[in-house]
Structures are given as structure tokens and as C-alpha cells.
Amino acid sequence: xxxxxxxxxxxxxxxxxxxxxxxxxxxxxxxxxxxxxxxxxxxxxxxxxxxxxxxxxxxxxxxxxxxxxxxxxxxxxxxxxxxxxxxxxxxxxxxxxxxxxxxxxxxxxxxxxxxxxxxxxxxxxxxxxxxxxxxxxxxxxxxxxxxxxxxxxxxxxxxxxxxxxxxxxxxxxxxxxxxxxxxxxxxxxxxxxxxxxxxxxxxxxxxxxxxxxxxxxxxxxxxxxxxxxxxxxxxxxxxxxxxxxxxxxxxxxxxxxxxxxxxxxxxxx
Amino acid sequence: xxxxxxxxxxxxxxxxxxxxxxxxxxxxxxxxxxxxxxxxxxxxxxxxxxxxxxxxxxxxxxxxxxxxxxxxxxxxxxxxxxxxxxxxxxxxxxxxxxxxxxxxxxxxxxxxxxxxxxxxxxxxxxxxxxxxxxxxxxxxxxxxxxxxxxxxxxxxxxxxxxxxxxxxxxxxxxxxxxxxxxxxxxxxxxxxxxxxxxxxxxxxxxxxxxxxxxxxxxxxxxxxxxxxxxxxxxxxxxxxxxxxxxxxxxxxxxxxxxxxxxxxxxxxxxxxxxxxxxxxxxxxxxxxxxxxxxxxxxxxxxxxxxxxxxxxxxxxxxxxxxxxxxxxxxxxxxxxxxxxxxxxxxxxxxx
Numbered sequence: 001x002x003x004x005x006x007x008x009x010x011x012x013x014x015x016x017x018x019x020x021x022x023x024x025x026x027x028x029x030x031x032x033x034x035x036x037x038x039x040x041x042x043x044x045x046x047x048x049x050x051x052x053x054x055x056x057x058x059x060x061x062x063x064x065x066x067x068x069x070x071x072x073x074x075x076x077x078x079x080x081x082x083x084x085x086x087x088x089x090x091x092x093x094x095x096x097x098x099x100x101x102x103x104x105x106x107x108x109x110x111x112x113x114x115x116x117x118x119x120x121x122x123x124x125x126x127x128x129x130x131x132x133x134x135x136x137x138x139x140x141x142x143x144x145x146x147x148x149x150x151x152x153x154x155x156x157x158x159x160x161x162x163x164x165x166x167x168x169x170x171x172x173x174x175x176x177x178x179x180x181x182x183x184x185x186x187x188x189x190x191x192x193x194x195x196x197x198x199x200x201x202x203x204x205x206x207x208x209x210x211x212x213x214x215x216x217x218x219x220x221x222x223x224x225x226x227x228x229x230x231x232x233x234x235x236x237x238x239x240x241x242x243x244x245x246x247x248x249x250x251x252x253x254x255x256x257x258x259x260x261x262x263x264x265x266x267x268x269x
Numbered sequence: 270x271x272x273x274x275x276x277x278x279x280x281x282x283x284x285x286x287x288x289x290x291x292x293x294x295x296x297x298x299x300x301x302x303x304x305x306x307x308x309x310x311x312x313x314x315x316x317x318x319x320x321x322x323x324x325x326x327x328x329x330x331x332x333x334x335x336x337x338x339x340x341x342x343x344x345x346x347x348x349x350x351x352x353x354x355x356x357x358x359x360x361x362x363x364x365x366x367x368x369x370x371x372x373x374x375x376x377x378x379x380x381x382x383x384x385x386x387x388x389x390x391x392x393x394x395x396x397x398x399x400x401x402x403x404x405x406x407x408x409x410x411x412x413x414x415x416x417x418x419x420x421x422x423x424x425x426x427x428x429x430x431x432x433x434x435x436x437x438x439x440x441x442x443x444x445x446x447x448x449x450x451x452x453x454x455x456x457x458x459x460x461x462x463x464x465x466x467x468x469x470x471x472x473x474x475x476x477x478x479x480x481x482x483x484x485x486x487x488x489x490x491x492x493x494x495x496x497x498x499x500x501x502x503x504x505x506x507x508x509x510x511x512x513x514x515x516x517x518x519x520x521x522x523x524x525x526x527x528x529x530x531x532x533x534x535x536x537x538x539x540x541x542x543x544x545x546x547x548x549x550x551x552x553x554x555x556x557x558x559x560x561x562x563x564x565x566x567x568x569x570x571x572x573x574x575x576x577x578x579x580x581x582x583x584x585x586x587x588x589x590x591x592x593x594x595x596x597x598x599x600x601x602x603x604x605x606x607x608x609x610x611x612x613x614x615x616x617x618x619x620x
Binding site: 048051052053072073074075076077078081082084085086087088089090092093094097098101102104105109110111112113114115116117157 | 280282284288289290291292293375499502505506508509510511512513515516517518519520521562564565
């Protein structure tokens, strides 16, 4: 396995609160890696460190064989794209203009809008199915449409590596599937994709490489069908469950144990 | 080929054949900018020709070309021209400063007049004049130091894992109130002569501005404006949030700090020349943005809007209440106050 993006011996902390200690990971090239784990397990923090948004207290992140901190911010942005959770669209911006902003790392003072920029933006809109929305204002879009537009913005950045921080949050189930279907297609074009996801079943279905974290540590990683077991889910999430085979995709499907916690009929006093 | 990127394509682009060079143009921004420039020029010409001593346009032109009689030359070159130029330059500086701070703080209320930078600059100047009994040029230095110190203090107090917009604004507003009352206090306990000299620092005024104010403004703007326009291209990305801006290749910390330094310097230089003229920094950028329909801050149009606002406000303050000469700060405060109230009502409705 080759890996353009990897981390070694990471200690990650916000101020003095240590989130992860001595954490290492190698992201497989050309595959869809999904990081899962309970809330506050450090999965988004790890993603932020991989995207050089969080400076590790100790350890190193390597991109293409060199320390990520040795590149200029713009050079990193040509190799690695990120869909952040906190992304805010300026009010009054059109879909086409927002997606065009993804081209920033490829632009210069006198190279403001090349034919290449135009071609890549058109392609990104096409792949995310937002072509018909181009002239609409981002403010007017539904949550699902907006997330597709943000995805198109990151695609327009045309980076070999893409990091997505919970790309399906706030989306209904149909839009979640739509976004994930789109993500699953990207590695076929040679792109490396890393996403933090909440839903273990979706992660098992879409991931080529699954990383399960708890308390700032990687508990298991590998092909979902090989690592997702009821023991792992119990260990990582503290959830008693059965793991069966998803009849649709053949991937592991986690079903929580039925505890018999039926709705009580006692009336509140 | 898709026909979808109409919106993007509508903005004309000039490209070299090799695709190595390309420049985008916004016709609407050019039109709006030209209109602002025309308004500022017209207001300037009216101000040159009217007043206690009306001078026909032909004589003004002759004087500017160096062929006027001594009396007219004195009125034009020593009284009216420096005042108009100070207004234009101060308006430009305040407007660009406001645009920078509003983008960096991600809030229209985050402008240097609301955040107390201009009041802080005034405090610096008044302290030099009344407490240290310094000269007017030393007061200018005091204004620069006061503005920079206030900027640094407000930012230091509101910085917590990056800049938090709402926090910055609350701390800034409290500084503004505090420093404004300090300024009033200093003037109240001053001698009559001192109070008259220092009065200009309470509310911005272009009255009796001379080349002494114009020269440092020209130098400062020649230095700061190109820098602001160059680095200001990042503002559009900074508005998208720290993480996204960095992901798109903006060196957020360094670029943000450089822009804040430029914005603080512009506000301080403007206040040093004409006192704390309020609300220009607050209104110019949103006005330019709304009129150009631009999704990124149009700095050049904003600069022209600021120049037009101050020259028109000064003319209005002088003419509407003639023979009483109101300081320009009162006119901008009247316009800006109404605007600020509308803004607050709108923000309140949205949340």
C-alpha cells in the first residue's frame, strides 16, 4: 500500500486538553477511507491535523514525502482539499461563484480566471449535479443542494487528496446516500478520499478502508467486512449489537440489541 | 460543453492566448466606482466655488492652473483645496479600513469607528494636546499611537483560538464608549483655549485643514492603499471561516494580521488628520457591495464610496445650515445613525 498522506506519533490537543496521544495513521492512496468512532473520540481532530488546521503538540504529518508544515499554505491547497464543518457561504453569492472560489490555490494576481479554471469548475458542477443551480443564490438552496455545492467547491480545487469532515451531517437520509454515492465514485478517478462519518452502517457500506477510533486511539482499521464485528462495535461504541450482512451491498450491517425498552405507559405526575 | 456557468461567464475575462494570463473585470463595479468618483468630484467643485467668498468655476480653473489673482489663490490653495483633499483622502482611508475589519470580523458592525479605534486615536491626540501640551503634529503622532494601541488591546482581549466576531464587537463597543467618555472628560477639565483646539478630536471636522494634514495622508495612502488592494483579495476567503480559508490556501494567521495592521493604520491616519469622523467606515463598504452586487469585498469601489460620502457630507454640513458651520462628523453621524438603526433592526429580525 502506498500513502501520500500519513501521520506519525501525533499528540493532539486543544490548549492543555489532550485529545490523542502517539497516534499514527497512513491513508491509502486512491481509496475511500472512513473514520468512525463515538463523539469526542478525536476523529475530527485527527482530520484537522491531517489538513494542517491543527498543529500537533508532538509528532508529524507527512504529505508526499515531506513535512506538511514545510509547504506553503497554497501549495498544500493544491494537493489536499478539505470540506470543513464550519464552512460559511458569503451572503448573496451565487452557486457558480462559490464553486469558482475552489480554484483559488491555482490562481495568481494576473491569472484570475483561466480556461482551465472554467473547465474544472464546469466539470465539478457536472459531477455533483448542480449545473442547473449555477445561477441560484447559495442562501436559497436546500441543505442537500448546499452540501453538493460545497462538495463541488472542494472538487474544483482539483486536489489528489480530499478530506471531508462529516459531509452528511444535517442531511436527510436520501441526501446522505446521494452525497456518499458521489464520494464513492471519486477513488475510481484516482482521488484519495478521507471522510469522518457518524453512521457505522454507511461507513461499512462505502469505505474501502475503515478506521475505528476511541479515546484518541485507533482501535482497528482495515476492510469493513474483515474488521466490523459485534466485539469491535461493543469495544468502540460500548453498544451491544449483532452484525449481519447487508442484503443490499453484502457489507457488514450493525443492528443494536433489542433491550426490550418498550415505551412505558405510566402517566407523569 | 455546458451552458451552466452563465453567472461566472457573464463577468468578462481578458485572457492571453496561452492561458497563462487572465484578468476578470466587473463592469458593474466600474460603473458604480465611476459614479462615486463623479459624485466626489462634483461635490469638490461645488465646495471650491461656493462659500463666504463665491468664486466662478472659470476663476477656480485659472487658479488651479496657477493664473489666479492673489486673493483667489489664497482662498483656493490654502483654504478650500486642502480641506477638500483631506476629505477625499480621509474618506478613502476610513472606507477601506472599514471594509477590512468588517470582512475579518465577519460582521458589518466590526468597523473601526464602532470598535473604538477612531475614539482611541482621538484619545491619543487629546492626551498629547492637553496633558502633555504638545504641538498639532505631535498630536497626529499621538493619534496614530492611540489608534494602534486601542486596536492591539481590542484584538488581544477578543482573541481566543482565532478571532471570534461577536466577542470582538462587544469588546470593541465597550472600548468605544469608554474612550469617548475619556475624551469628553479630558476636554471638560481643559483650559478654554485648549478645549477649542482639542474640540476637533471629539467629533470629526474638516474645518481649517491645511497642507499639514494633506501631506502625511498622501504619503500614508500611497503606501497603504496598494497594499490593502493587493492583500485584500484574501478578504473574500477569510469571510468563509478560518478553516475553509486555510483549506483554500490562505495563510490565515499571517494574512489576517497584516490586513488588521493595515486597517488600523488607515483608521489612525484618517483620525489623525480629521478627528473621529464616524460611520463612514461603517457604511461605505456595505453600500459599495450592495450597489456592485459583488460577493467579495470590492475595495476600490469602497474607497471611492468613502471619498464621495465624506465630501458630500462636508458640503451638506456647510451649506444646509449656513451660516452655522457644522462639523462633517455631525452630518456623517446623522446619516450613519439612521443606517446603524436599520442594520440593528434587520439583524435582530434575522435571528
